[in-house]
Amino acid sequence: MATAKFKIWRGDASGGEFKEYETELTEGMVVLDAVHQVQAEQAHDLAVRWNCKAGKCGSCSAEVNGQPKLLCMTRLGDLNTDEPITIEPIKAFPLMKDLVTDVSWNYEVKKRIRPFKPRAPDFEDGSWKMHQSDVDRVQEFRKCIECFLCQDVCHVLREHHMHDDFIGPRYLVYNAALEMHPLDTEDRREDLRKSQGIGLCNITKCCTKVCPESITITDNAIIPLKERVVDQAYDPLRKLVQLVTGRGK
């Protein structure tokens, strides 16, 4: 039976190291299978998050050979198994243990974003009229599985640690889903500009490249949001109209 070697990060906030494990390969195996095999056979206490094993829950994010990936959707057949494969936790958030990081910051950020506020229903049964073409874009954003891989690669968080000033690509996508929702009446543009740091994104597109749901984060979400924010901030006439009519958008 063919085997492969894995260098898996073991340790916690106080320190750690890569440990090497060797395990058997079977056809079609994904990296998460290898981690589970090591866990069951050699390291019962190896910490890893997972749920669906089908790319649907966004739990198993980690870095495989330095690339941000979902462990459950990365096939060993697509990697070079002649060399040891390194598996380490994502970098933008504090380490808890082994492959598990503390992503609670993301949940806090989401709470700060103004919730959905729909207009009054169109029909008596409490429902609305929306056409498929009106919701295609929003549905793209709502595919997000909150894996936080985009947060992991964004240099504003990963290298500059500006977690207090910048909400990261995931929450720009979230804002976009709300702002472009055909029923929504809330206005989030000032928050985006002032407290959520949309200006800090310099459109490197690293986030878009890693998104396992293929959401066009930069082009479809961030750039249109930036345009809206700029319109609001620098268009004095519109501001005046808003003041007079009390209408957000």
Add this chain to the structure above:
Amino acid sequence: MDYSRHEHDVLVIGSGGAGLRAAIEASAAGASVGLVCKSLLGKAHTVMAEGGMAAALANVDERDKWETHFADTMRGGQYLNNWRMAEIHAKESPDRVHELEEWGAVFDRTKEGKILQRNFGGHAHPRLAHVGDRTGLEMIRTLQDHGVHRGFDDYQECTITRLLKDGDRVVGAFGYDRENGQLRVFHAGAVILATGGLGRAFKVTSNSWECTGDGHSLGYRAGAELIDMEFIQFHPTGMVWPPSVRGILVTEGVRGEGGALKNSEGRRFMFDDIPPLYTNQTADTPEEGWRYVIGDRDARRPAELLTRDHVARCIVREVKEGRGSPHGGVFLDIAWIKDKVPNGAEHIKRKLPAMYHQFKTLAGIDITEEPMEVGPTTHYAMGGLRVDADSQMTAVPGLFAAGECAAGLHGANRLGGNSLSDLVVFGKRAGEYAAAYVNENGRGTVSEAQIEDAHREAMAPLEREDQSGGAGPYAVQFELQDMMQEKVGIVREEKTLAEAVEDIAALARTAEGIGVMGDRNFNPGWHTALDLRHLLSNSEACARAALARKESRGAHSRIDFPEKDKEWGGFTVVLQQDSEGNMEVRRDPLPPVRGDLQKIIEEQG
């Protein structure tokens, strides 16, 4: 003892669709609510649901109405269902769908701009509101995003190991944080179990690690009754190849969109075996079936959309009789519809994006070109805690259950799409009635002795010397899963079921002696050892109930009793812990269906 203490009116255990909806409702009623879950918020099993959520909105076929949904649910459940739950469910699910839209969900639309509905097995009309094939994600995210602004406290990655009682009533729970092993005592006037299913008891499963049926066994140990435990739904279409993805679900939506099941001879074998209950509603030919799929109202459903229990058994038969696919399944072909619709490949990708992606990435197969290989996978537990239909309270005062861990709605077989609607219909009710219960009865008190006991139990695997001969928790779990798959799987018989009961007892003894390596910090070995108790107790319940029911009905099929038995059609199998801690099995007669509902069943026949 080192534990922290938390006070709430209502404690909700589980943050899938049912738990989130319950927490939202209880908070709305003014209760202080705590929400505990084993994973991060938004990752519960509900996130994986694909095909849709059943509700008689009548957006696609205006003939649909709650009565038809009710009758379909009862027929699908082979009339073992709790008829009052089936009635409430059919009546209230449209409102729950609209409510999700009000909270931001974005369902696929009809040409008229309404919520689109798709075909699913056993539903007379297109009934499933959906978002492509990621409906569960839409539901959980909507509830999560709405919920975080409702003021309840969440305790993520915290596992409950024991319910705490004050006399007869439940007044809280004990648990630990997965992150660092910190222990927690929750004191609450009412507890809602919303812990989902128990599919991890089997080897081939679509369920995640979380699905060890904790709520089933926590409730059982606190004195509640389990019913319908013999009915495990084996979904007919899971992936079979490559081995590492075996069991991962292929949504019924594929068949709803026209997917054909074929054997190695290329025959659509489902058309060869149509059960009498469904002959009136099923197409005679594949051609008629296709007309149904594209909305011809005079056509009847293709045979692929018969109920799951039946389709799963037909697949097993084809494989057994040598007409299977190379890796022990059958073929599911959606590519054939390319000749029938314009832009066929694009159409398939738009309707089934997750399936396209899943097969492309995990199996290297392009489903717009090639057929998939599929076979049955453990999917859903019809069985669970017996609850009062209106309030969702179990026989134990203060203990409520909703979602997959509660039982009654689905009877002997659940219809696809009826779970997501179940979660929000009964999640809401559980939240409402639990809050009202606390208002009336206060919070009760938690005794120190119970906390000490729960503490000892939780720490035991870390503290004791290993007596399992080094087997470790994973090895025992794998052995249990292999055994259950073989002896309590899709086809069952007396002898092997009886063996299963013995095997489970032996494995339980081994499990009691497992000592685990490592410490309290995020230690999956320890977690697995604790979850094992639940898996074992649920496996026992399942095997004993299957042994008791001497007939074949719905998802339960016995080769030694291959037919439906009229008398058994009037009974529910109930499991309850006796005073010595043993599992008592009894059968309770089903209450007669209310007259007006019986009439609906007959009219819709």
